[in-house]
Amino acid sequence: MSGPAARARVFAICSDFDRPLGGNKKLYRHVDILNNHGFDAWVLHEKVGFRCTWFRNSTRVAYVPDLPGLGPPDFLLLTEAHASPGWPIPRGVAKVILNQNCYYTFNSFSLDPKDLRTAYHDPEVVATLVVSDDSRAYLEYVFPHQRIHRIHNAVDEDLFTFSAHKRPLISFMPRKHSEELLQVISLLKFRGVLRNFELAPIEHKTEEEVAAILRDSLFFLNSGYPEGFSLAGAEAMACGCIVIGYHGGGGREYFRDEFCYPIRQGDVLAFAQRVEEAIGLHQANPGALAEKARKAADYVRTNYSSERETRDIVGFWSSLRAEADGDSTR
Amino acid sequence: MKTILFLCPDDEKPSGGVRRMYRYVDILNEAGFAAYILHQKEGFRCRWFENNTRIAYVVEDKVAIQGRLDYLVLPEIFGPTTGRIGRGIRKVILNQNPYLTFRGYSFDKDDFTTPYLDPETVAVLVVSHDSEQYLRCAFPKQRIVRIHYSVDPNFYRYHAQKKPRIAFMPRKNPEDLLQVINILKFRGALKEYEIVSIDKVPEQQVAEILRETLIFLCFSHPEGWGLPAAEAMSSGCVVIGYHGMGGMEYFKEEFCHPIEYGDILGFARTVEDVLGLHRKNPAALVEKGRLASEFMRRNHHPDQEKKDLLNFWTNLA
Numbered sequence: 001m002s003g004p005a006a007r008a009r010v011f012a013i014c015s016d017f018d019r020p021l022g023g024n025k026k027l028y029r030h031v032d033i034l035n036n037h038g039f040d041a042w043v044l045h046e047k048v049g050f051r052c053t054w055f056r057n058s059t060r061v062a063y064v065p066d067l068p069g070l071g072p073p074d075f076l077l078l079t080e081a082h083a084s085p086g087w088p089i090p091r092g093v094a095k096v097i098l099n100q101n102c103y104y105t106f107n108s109f110s111l112d113p114k115d116l117r118t119a120y121h122d123p124e125v126v127a128t129l130v131v132s133d134d135s136r137a138y139l140e141y142v143f144p145h146q147r148i149h150r151i152h153n154a155v156d157e158d159l160f161t162f163s164a165h166k167r168p169l170i171s172f173m174p175r176k177h178s179e180e181l182l183q184v185i186s187l188l189k190f191r192g193v194l195r196n197f198e199l200a201p202i203e204h205k206t207e208e209e210v211a212a213i214l215r216d217s218l219f220f221l222n223s224g225y226p227e228g229f230s231l232a233g234a235e236a237m238a239c240g241c242i243v244i245g246y247h248g249g250g251g252r253e254y255f256r257d258e259f260c261y262p263i264r265q266g267d268v269l270a271f272a273q274r275v276e277e278a279i280g281l282h283q284a285n286p287g288a289l290a291e292k293a294r295k296a297a298d299y300v301r302t303n304y305s306s307e308r309e310t311r312d313i314v315g316f317w318s319s320l321r322a323e324a325d326g327d328s329t330r
Numbered sequence: 331m332k333t334i335l336f337l338c339p340d341d342e343k344p345s346g347g348v349r350r351m352y353r354y355v356d357i358l359n360e361a362g363f364a365a366y367i368l369h370q371k372e373g374f375r376c377r378w379f380e381n382n383t384r385i386a387y388v389v390e391d392k393v394a395i396q397g398r399l400d401y402l403v404l405p406e407i408f409g410p411t412t413g414r415i416g417r418g419i420r421k422v423i424l425n426q427n428p429y430l431t432f433r434g435y436s437f438d439k440d441d442f443t444t445p446y447l448d449p450e451t452v453a454v455l456v457v458s459h460d461s462e463q464y465l466r467c468a469f470p471k472q473r474i475v476r477i478h479y480s481v482d483p484n485f486y487r488y489h490a491q492k493k494p495r496i497a498f499m500p501r502k503n504p505e506d507l508l509q510v511i512n513i514l515k516f517r518g519a520l521k522e523y524e525i526v527s528i529d530k531v532p533e534q535q536v537a538e539i540l541r542e543t544l545i546f547l548c549f550s551h552p553e554g555w556g557l558p559a560a561e562a563m564s565s566g567c568v569v570i571g572y573h574g575m576g577g578m579e580y581f582k583e584e585f586c587h588p589i590e591y592g593d594i595l596g597f598a599r600t601v602e603d604v605l606g607l608h609r610k611n612p613a614a615l616v617e618k619g620r621l622a623s624e625f626m627r628r629n630h631h632p633d634q635e636k637k638d639l640l641n642f643w644t645n646l647a
Contacts, residue, residue, distance in 0.1 A: 105512075111507070113515045137595060141595055141598070183431070246592075248592075265591045265593075269460075269575075
């Protein structure tokens with residue numbers, strides 16, 4: 001596919017942190033998509049030689065100390081963490097914020113009502129990218145003059161594939177609100193509900209291992225919040241799990257009653273009761289649950305495809321580039 | 331005369347739960363029971379609040395008290411093996427926050443260690459309807475008895491003259507608080523209001539601040555009952571925020587603004603709406619605060635709590 005002339009460079013600032021962090025992986029993917037479509041894009045790390053190695057990639061990486069002067073027509077892509085008042089944002093270059101979790105927007109801001117420092121009011125910040133309708137509503141409310149553009153996260157369709165053949169397995173990610181999961185599991189076990197089920201805590205696993213567990217799991221307990229999009233829930237749905245749990249804010253748009261069992265955040269008792277009901281339903285009418293899981297997987301595959309993610313990202317940067325080119329020829 | 335020991339952590343950090351245990355021991359002693367707080371470390375006593383509560387200590391694995399020990403009261407926070415403490419003694423669990431019940435338990439689905447199924451545990455005391463439901467669900471065969479927590483209306487006194495002040499306690503869910511305040515400030519909604527963070531101040535000062543506060547933002551979750559919001563209501567504040575589950579029973583829409591836990595945008599929007607109402611019709615807001623205070627006085631008076639507690643211990647065979 002031919003793209004616009006490779007003139008402006010896009011540098012995506014990424015933390016030097018080589019442990020599983022969905023946001024960093026998405027940032028690498030963002031850069032790959034741009035490079036595959038005629039842009040000149042780089043992940044930018046501080047430490048020379050650093051690269052995320054916890055997932056497979058051959059993304060183009062540049063380093064801050066080696067960086068030649070940034071300036072028009074370049075773009076700097078900041079994460080929501082880099083858009084905080086304590087981070088020294090370079091001047092003289094246009095910036096875009098990729099806010100992957102709106103609920104982290106104000107981390108390291110102050111409670112001082114007179115402290116109004118924010119990158120979102122910086123005239124050099126030309127737009128903010130978000131990954132859910134929930135995030136868009138949040139940021140449009142706080143910064144009504146900021147240009148907010150939504151992109152759709154993709155669930156990796158090669159990895160998180162649908163399977164109708166399920167084992168009596170309940171999986172969950174203990175790193176997300178472990179204390180609440182422990183309550184849900186304890187409530188269920190003391191009620192004798194778990195006798196015929198296996199539990200699969202998903203931790204310290206490769207992505208391939210996670211996908212394999214999800215393909216086998218009848219139920220997935222989603223305990224993450226707050227979430228910019230809640231990828232884990234969508235990946236579990238793509239694998240055909242019955243998802244029970246929190247949408248975390250960002251997942252509200254796909255946590256629909258027809259696909260899954262959404263629980264009010266923090267309502268541990270309702271969480272356990274819903275799991276018990278779903279287990280009862282599975283025993284009484286396994287076909288109904290399987291149909292729900294299939295619908296969920298279809299929805300995720302249709303709405304969170306790689307193709308759509310690519311279209312959103314390329315579409316956004318193409319229009320930004322066109323505007324910048326228009327400005328410079330005026 | 332029943333002799334009752336309340337096992338209490340040796341922790342000098344302010345904790346509403348510990349304070350409650352001291353108070354229950356005082357009430358029981360006044361009513362003719364022989365009740366003690368039981369600390370591990372000889373000579374330890376909570377000094378962050380004024381008290382002269384009767385205390386017993388564990389010395390060389392023995393408790394020096396007069397007469398035979400009838401009951402040991404265990405807090406909910408000591409984990410699955412708590413039942414092994416004081417073998418041979420009947421036990422009551424005072425569960426002031428059911429959301430801490432399973433702290434220290436395991437994900438092993440075949441590990442059923444818990445004091446709640448121990449035959450020596452004769453009852454569980456809880457402090458809200460929500461707690462009652464939670465524990466009944468987990469342990470349907472256990473005897474669960476509910477006590478009404480109370481707020482002292484003379485200490486958290488109603489006051490109708492409010493300053494344009496918004497107060498909160500920053501220790502509870504500080505990330506959510508930070509978001510709500512920042513959303514409001516970047517929208518310019520806080521300009522005419524004083525923002526007061528209630529942190530590390532004596533109880534007397536908390537009560538004074540609340541008395542003059544128009545709006546109290548509650549970020550606590552999860553809660554057994556939710557004392558700070560109740561104290562704010564008793565003082566006549568309009569409370570906006572999380573009921574923390576335990577507070578669901580008194581977070582009534584006629585006098586406060588419950589927000590679904592984690593709904594940051596809904597929280598900020600509601601504060602903005604309430605501030606708008608305050609500018610348009612300040613009397614309506616003051617009336618809400620009055621209704622809240624009245625509700626607390628009527629339903630959560632210290633006399634009720636005392637009655638519940640004495641009823642339970644008197645009727646315990």
